[in-house]
Amino acid sequence: MAEEDKKEEEKKEETPQLLEEPIKVIDYIYLSILSFEGKAWAYMDLIAHPETQKHKKDLAEAKLAIDTMDTLFKYCEEHFSAEQKKDIQNRLTNLKLNFAKR
Numbered sequence: 817m818a819e820e821d822k823k824e825e826e827k828k829e830e831t832p833q834l835l836e837e838p839i840k841v842i843d844y845i846y847l848s849i850l851s852f853e854g855k856a857w858a859y860m861d862l863i864a865h866p867e868t869q870k871h872k873k874d875l876a877e878a879k880l881a882i883d884t885m886d887t888l889f890k891y892c893e894e895h896f897s898a899e900q901k902k903d904i905q906n907r908l909t910n911l912k913l914n915f916a917k918r
Contacts, residue, residue: 842892842895842896845888846900849888849889849904850907852881852884852885852888853881853885853907853911855878856878856881856882856911856915857911858871859872859874859877859881860873860875860878860914860915860918861873875915875918878918882908882912882915885904885908889904889905889908
């Protein structure tokens with residue numbers, strides 16, 4: 817019996833955990849905006865790139881990331897919560913101010 821219980825437990829561990837609801841598109845967009853933010857900081861050479869742990873400055877790439885964040889935000893703004901709007905606006909402001917200093 818103990819071996820059967822062990823096999824049953826292994827099956828449970830192999831089964832992926834399902835969500836109650838599908839992930840909404842706006843949540844993917846929010847996560848994308850946060851990803852672009854990280855790339856902008858890295859390309860401004862203010863943090864290391866997560867993929868390489870190295871520094872590489874490329875202001876054209878940083879600008880593209882910031883502009884993409886701004887465009888996604890403006891396009892989808894009505895779908896974000898008030899808290900998310902404020903968060904994204906603060907992030908964009910910080911990025912734009914730091915980019916102007918570069």
